[in-house]
Amino acid sequence: PGSLAILPRAPLRDHLFYRKQADRHGPIFKTSQFLRPMVCVVGLPRALDLLSHYDAVLQPPPMPFNQLIPGGNPRYMTAQEHEAFIPVLRSAFARHVISACEPYVAECVRDELGRMAADSAASATMGVSPRPYLTRIARITFAHIFFGFTARTEAMARMLAIGPRLDFRNLTGSGRRRALQALEEVSALIRTEAARLVIATNPEDCASSSFLATLVRNHPAAVQNPAVACNLATIMENSAGDMTGLLNWLFKQ
Numbered sequence: 001p002g003s004l005a006i007l008p009r010a011p012l013r014d015h016l017f018y019r020k021q022a023d024r025h026g027p028i029f030k031t032s033q034f035l036r037p038m039v040c041v042v043g044l045p046r047a048l049d050l051l052s053h054y055d056a057v058l059q060p061p062p063m064p065f066n067q068l069i070p071g072g073n074p075r076y077m078t079a080q081e082h083e084a085f086i087p088v089l090r091s092a093f094a095r096h097v098i099s100a101c102e103p104y105v106a107e108c109v110r111d112e113l114g115r116m117a118a119d120s121a122a123s124a125t126m127g128v129s130p131r132p133y134l135t136r137i138a139r140i141t142f143a144h145i146f147f148g149f150t151a152r153t154e155a156m157a158r159m160l161a162i163g164p165r166l167d168f169r170n171l172t173g174s175g176r177r178r179a180l181q182a183l184e185e186v187s188a189l190i191r192t193e194a195a196r197l198v199i200a201t202n203p204e205d206c207a208s209s210s211f212l213a214t215l216v217r218n219h220p221a222a223v224q225n226p227a228v229a230c231n232l233a234t235i236m237e238n239s240a241g242d243m244t245g246l247l248n249w250l251f252k253q
Helices: 017-025 044-057 064-068 079-090 095-122 131-147 154-165 168-174 176-198 203-207 211-218 226-252
Strands: 028-033 036-041
Touching: 017 028, 017 036, 036 044, 064 168, 064 176, 064 226, 079 211, 079 226, 095 131, 095 211, 131 154, 131 176, 131 211, 131 226, 154 176, 168 226, 176 211, 176 226, 211 226
Parallel strands: none
Antiparallel strands: 028 036
16 A cells, blocks of 8 residues: 655655554555655564565665666675675774864864855855855865865865766766766776875875775775775765755754
8 A cells, every 4th residue: 555656745744754654554555765666664573574584685775876886886785795895995994084184174164164254244145055165064074084185286176176066866967977977087086096195105104194095005906996986986975965964954053
């Protein structure tokens, strides 16, 4: 039971939508989410029973950006591919990188908020929208944490210019071809930086500066694999998008 309307609005407008559907149709019903058919199972015991008995044949529906990545996103790899790939990728995400990047992040936030305040004060209307400034904060800080790119460098300027085309959540609007080209450009930037890090004079010092540097120290040849470079770029872009949304929401509260 349920409805497979192509683009239902009720789930987005009514926070009790799924409870109402369960009351109407029972604990298992169908609906649509973002143009995809979806089966809803209500109740943790039922969900656990489903996952435990049918784990081998269940898989998450791939996000659209998965088709842009050579080899795919780890979430959608086979068990064997995932087992070989994920330890390499995971080795990049060291906690000490976050601590090492904190001063840069704080400086970036101060600069962008100061710019927003000055632009708002100079505006003849009702001020300015915070989102463009928050987007810059997220993109600049994440590009630094992930790849070590710094402000006022060619690499950072290219990342900011490419950014609008890396809209993986809206491939219909941004265009698959444009997004793929943008992903390839970012991957080239990553590989160039990785090659520089491989021959760095003090590799131990470089390893604390970014996730990419940590990965290069642990697996020097890994970033030349297009799957690794593209997944790093995708994770960074999705993370920056999530952070922009969160900052924008906090700013409006």
